[in-house]
Amino acid sequence: MKVAIVGIGAVARYLIDELLSGKHDIVAISRSRKPWLDDLNVEQHQVHYTADMIAPLIQGCDAVICTISSSSPELVGVHESLLKACKSTPTCKRFIPSVWVGNFEDIRDQPYYGADRIQRIYDMLVGQMSVEWTLLSVGWLIDYVIPASQRYLPNEKFWVQNVNDKTFKLYGNGTQTISCTAARDAASAVVRLLETDAEWEPFTYISGEQITWLGLWRIIKEYDPEYRLAPKSLTESIKQLVDSTDGMATVEAVFDVMGHSEALCNPQERVDKHRHIYFEGIQFRSVKELIEDAKANPGRII
Numbered sequence: 001m002k003v004a005i006v007g008i009g010a011v012a013r014y015l016i017d018e019l020l021s022g023k024h025d026i027v028a029i030s031r032s033r034k035p036w037l038d039d040l041n042v043e044q045h046q047v048h049y050t051a052d053m054i055a056p057l058i059q060g061c062d063a064v065i066c067t068i069s070s071s072s073p074e075l076v077g078v079h080e081s082l083l084k085a086c087k088s089t090p091t092c093k094r095f096i097p098s099v100w101v102g103n104f105e106d107i108r109d110q111p112y113y114g115a116d117r118i119q120r121i122y123d124m125l126v127g128q129m130s131v132e133w134t135l136l137s138v139g140w141l142i143d144y145v146i147p148a149s150q151r152y153l154p155n156e157k158f159w160v161q162n163v164n165d166k167t168f169k170l171y172g173n174g175t176q177t178i179s180c181t182a183a184r185d186a187a188s189a190v191v192r193l194l195e196t197d198a199e200w201e202p203f204t205y206i207s208g209e210q211i212t213w214l215g216l217w218r219i220i221k222e223y224d225p226e227y228r229l230a231p232k233s234l235t236e237s238i239k240q241l242v243d244s245t246d247g248m249a250t251v252e253a254v255f256d257v258m259g260h261s262e263a264l265c266n267p268q269e270r271v272d273k274h275r276h277i278y279f280e281g282i283q284f285r286s287v288k289e290l291i292e293d294a295k296a297n298p299g300r301i302i
């Protein structure tokens with residue numbers, strides 16, 4: 001199989017690892033050159049995202065996976081170009097957009113400042129029949145619980161752990177459940193999805209573990225007793241959203257509101273159903289299993 005990956009960042013690196021280990025061919029498409037792709041012998045192209053520019057690059061591909069930053073102002077336009085390019089080729093008839101979120105199927109208004117763009121991508125895809133597609137519901141990619149040196153995902157200000165002052169942001173009483181998936185396990189599931197002949201559904205549910213924030217806090221504290229709780233109320237998060245003047249504070253507040261809500265929890269019956277249809281044999285690690293993997297393999301990207 002030959003797969004085009006568009007927007008080469010942290011998530012793309014996991015996908016590339018997993019595609020290469022499955023002996024698949026890759027075409028990497030991005031705006032800027034990535035020298036590390038040369039070391040892996042991966043074909044790469046730098047583009048402006050017009051359908052005319054992309055179409056020749058995906059000739060002979062079976063699928064396109066987009067992983068451009070979801071904060072990109074051109075997110076919808078890039079997806080329009082990619083879909084148009086797929087339609088123009090005879091073989092590239094599967095498309096995974098850059099929607100790596102929680103339960104968007106049921107919670108259509110989150111992430112606040114972003115949901116409308118996901119909805120526009122969804123509307124664009126559902127309004128056509130020639131390219132098969134699915135939106136990925138992965139919950140939180142949970143790799144932030146392991147050291148930065150063992151993951152491609154960079155430290156994020158909006159994640160609940162502050163690794164500098166060792167605080168854990170607890171939303172309300174911490175009883176909301178979130179779906180947690182290791183990025184590599186999500187990538188491995190995506191490769192499996194591409195390999196299957198089974199028909200895709202509009203939403204694909206992937207989750208390594210369903211856990212409450214309080215449950216996650218207990219694990220973090222167990223592995224590093226220096227961590228302290230930093231409770232954050234829903235009102236504080238809403239106030240931050242309303243008052244925020246810089247982009248990063250807004251992003252943090254948007255994720256806080258999600259953290260307080262049900263939007264990051266994938267329904268277990270849909271997770272189980274998709275494991276059965278698509279993902280038999282993949283080991284989706286729990287939070288503890290991921291941490292143990294990192295401890296057992298120091299110096300390795302997990």
Ligand SMILES: NC(=O)c1ccc[n+]([C@@H]2O[C@H](COP(=O)([O-])OP(=O)(O)OC[C@H]3O[C@@H](n4cnc5c(N)ncnc54)[C@H](OP(=O)(O)O)[C@@H]3O)[C@@H](O)[C@H]2O)c1
Pocket residue numbers: 007008009010011012030031032033067068069070071072073074078098099100101102138139140141142153
């Ligand atoms: N559910 C979760 O917990 C979770 C966690 C992490 C990420 N994600 C999602 O996964 C996807 C990929 O995440 P990521 O962390 O790999 O993303 P990223 O590293 O922030 O961005 C990926 C690539 O997008 C390209 N890009 C950035 N701004 C762009 C723009 N304005 N127009 C076109 N391309 C642009 C950049 O490549 P070039 O500059 O070379 O073009 C960048 O390397 C996103 O949808 C993100 O929201 C979800």
